[in-house]
Amino acid sequence: MQRVILIVMFGLLASNASANMAESKVCQKCHPVIYDEFYDSSHRKSSIYTDPIHKAVWDKHPLKEEEKYSCAKCHTPADLELLEKLEAGESALPQRNNAQLEEGVSCVSCHTIERIEEHAKANKNIFTDKEKVLYSAREGKEGEDDVSFSRNSSFFGMVTEKSGSPYHKIDFSNSDYYDGKMCMGCHSHKENAHKFAVCKTDAKHDPSDEKNCISCHMPLVKGAMNTVHESASHRYHGFTGVADKPKMLAQYVKLDLSRDETGFVLTVKNEANHPLFLHPLRLAELQVSVKREGKEIDLEPVSFARVIGKDGKATMPWIADSIVKDTQIQAKESRAVTFTYLLKDADVVEAKMGFYRVSPKAANGLGLTDKRLSSFTLLKKERFEIKK
Ligand code: HEC
Ligand code: HEC
Ligand code: HEC
Numbered sequence: 001m002q003r004v005i006l007i008v009m010f011g012l013l014a015s016n017a018s019a020n021m022a023e024s025k026v027c028q029k030c031h032p033v034i035y036d037e038f039y040d041s042s043h044r045k046s047s048i049y050t051d052p053i054h055k056a057v058w059d060k061h062p063l064k065e066e067e068k069y070s071c072a073k074c075h076t077p078a079d080l081e082l083l084e085k086l087e088a089g090e091s092a093l094p095q096r097n098n099a100q101l102e103e104g105v106s107c108v109s110c111h112t113i114e115r116i117e118e119h120a121k122a123n124k125n126i127f128t129d130k131e132k133v134l135y136s137a138r139e140g141k142e143g144e145d146d147v148s149f150s151r152n153s154s155f156f157g158m159v160t161e162k163s164g165s166p167y168h169k170i171d172f173s174n175s176d177y178y179d180g181k182m183c184m185g186c187h188s189h190k191e192n193a194h195k196f197a198v199c200k201t202d203a204k205h206d207p208s209d210e211k212n213c214i215s216c217h218m219p220l221v222k223g224a225m226n227t228v229h230e231s232a233s234h235r236y237h238g239f240t241g242v243a244d245k246p247k248m249l250a251q252y253v254k255l256d257l258s259r260d261e262t263g264f265v266l267t268v269k270n271e272a273n274h275p276l277f278l279h280p281l282r283l284a285e286l287q288v289s290v291k292r293e294g295k296e297i298d299l300e301p302v303s304f305a306r307v308i309g310k311d312g313k314a315t316m317p318w319i320a321d322s323i324v325k326d327t328q329i330q331a332k333e334s335r336a337v338t339f340t341y342l343l344k345d346a347d348v349v350e351a352k353m354g355f356y357r358v359s360p361k362a363a364n365g366l367g368l369t370d371k372r373l374s375s376f377t378l379l380k381k382e383r384f385e386i387k388k
């Protein structure tokens with residue numbers, strides 16, 4: 001009986017051809033916890049139908065006139081039909097289909113990246129053409145490239161031990177899934193038509209670094225990784241970031257205070273191996289207040305941004321040919337911010353480091369009216385009690 005079910009399952013798989021071998025919904029059956037996290041993540045919500053910010057920029061983008069949704073390569077790689085049209089030079093505009101609404105950067109598009117090809121304009125994901133094979137990482141299995149489902153019976157068939165997945169094979173031998181390089185087909189950089197890098201993660205790719213894209217943005221959280229074998233934890237698939245659970249990243253931002261003759265210095269340390277914020281729409285801000293004798297005094301907030309534009313003025317990304325201003329806190333940088341405000345004993349300084357997902361100015365320009373997208377979100381808060 002079991003045999004029959006397995007054959008039927010693989011039969012189903014084979015008819016669905018490699019890269020788009022399955023919709024994420026199929027994975028949900030055995031990976032429900034991971035699926036739920038993914039469903040709420042910005043990887044699922046990355047199309048013009050599911051991300052209002054992406055839509056606002058696309059609506060103003062000159063490629064819309066040309067009917068070339070080239071954003072698909074990174075934003076909706078599961079929409080193979082659209083990608084084929086793009087490749088063939090035909091009109092390729094997103095349609096309200098399942099890939100756009102339910103998949104975005106889908107389970108399969110992430111787990112079938114065989115390697116990353118490096119290019120100046122943007123890197124390219126090369127997907128495996130092996131059927132039913134998914135890449136993954138697991139300590140101790142680095143050498144296994146073809147893990148299939150098996151059952152081992154012992155005690156005359158009374159105890160069966162199952163291993164592998166009954167639905168797919170697993171290739172554990174791809175090092176890009178251990179050091180985070182598999183993220184860099186989409187997250188490395190993107191140049192516009194003026195050969196200007198609109199965004200750049202500029203990650204110091206150091207394999208000896210203990211922390212990488214995966215360990216920081218997919219921390220181990222409670223809950224089983226699948227429904228077949230027990231496991232206490234799994235890698236978080238909501239992807240901590242600006243849109244989801246920024247506070248889970250707070251531990252990588254350190255705030256410190258020291259006093260000097262003219263006031264005090266707040267140091268913001270970014271432990272990420274990339275600039276603290278990456279997308280040109282973001283605005284980071286340090287808000288500081290001093291509590292003294294029951295009163296609270298707000299000091300002038302300090303902002304950090306990478307502003308892109310032309311002729312010294314901020315512009316939309318497709319017009320930009322240069323950096324107008326870059327005060328973003330860089331990879332592993334400790335930024336000292338000076339406040340000319342003399343502290344007294346028993347003062348309490350409260351420092352809040354946070355961000356606007358879309359800077360209020362840009363939100364205005366884009367006609368984004370949902371205030372939640374352009375209001376201050378807290379990343380890290382620290383209180384300093386001033387003593388002698
Ligand atoms: C090379 C891959 C790539 C291409 C091509 C690409 N993007 Fe993106 N885009 C990304 C990544 C990665 C992010 C997330 C970056 C981050 O949050 O720092 C992103 C984020 C965005 C955001 C911010 C979304 C948010 O919710 O805050 C907007 C807006 C956006 N892209 C617009 C576009 C448009 C419009 C196009 C096509 C004209 C496009 N992108 C093409 C990779 C790409
Ligand atoms: C019929 C159940 C089933 C379905 C459907 C299924 N999986 Fe799995 N999957 C498993 C099991 C069981 C394991 C654990 C294998 C092991 O422990 O050796 C697994 C393991 C994995 C792993 C490797 C985890 C590791 O050990 O690092 C990945 C990645 C994965 N599945 C992704 C997917 C994706 C993506 C889909 C949808 C295309 C999918 N799975 C559909 C049962 C399933
Ligand atoms: C040491 C931990 C750490 C490592 C390693 C790390 N990040 Fe981050 N990342 C952060 C922190 C902290 C932030 C800023 C807080 C936030 O986004 O809420 C961030 C933000 C981001 C954002 C959102 C930025 C924006 O402007 O929208 C993206 C996308 C991102 N990281 C991708 C990556 C990728 C890809 C890698 C691997 C090259 C990586 N990160 C490595 C900690 C890390």
Ligand code: HEC
Binds near residue numbers: 027035038043137233
């Ligand atoms: C943005 C890329 C991305 C997406 C989307 C994605 N994954 Fe993953 N997944 C990873 C990475 C990276 C890892 C950690 C390394 C590894 O085990 O492959 C991982 C790990 C896993 C694991 C092993 C979990 C563990 O605790 O080790 C399973 C199972 C899995 N993914 C299934 C899925 C399923 C099911 C979906 C869709 C619902 C999905 N993934 C979507 C990148 C992704």
Ligand code: HEC
Binds near residue numbers: 042243
């Ligand atoms: C196939 C392309 C692709 C791959 C592979 C990919 N991403 Fe993304 N990622 C995107 C796009 C596109 C977005 C922005 C979606 C949006 O908001 O419209 C994004 C968003 C994010 C965000 C949320 C940023 C925010 O503003 O909140 C984080 C964090 C992130 N990715 C981390 C990763 C990590 C870590 C990996 C590797 C394990 C990875 N991504 C692999 C395309 C990709």
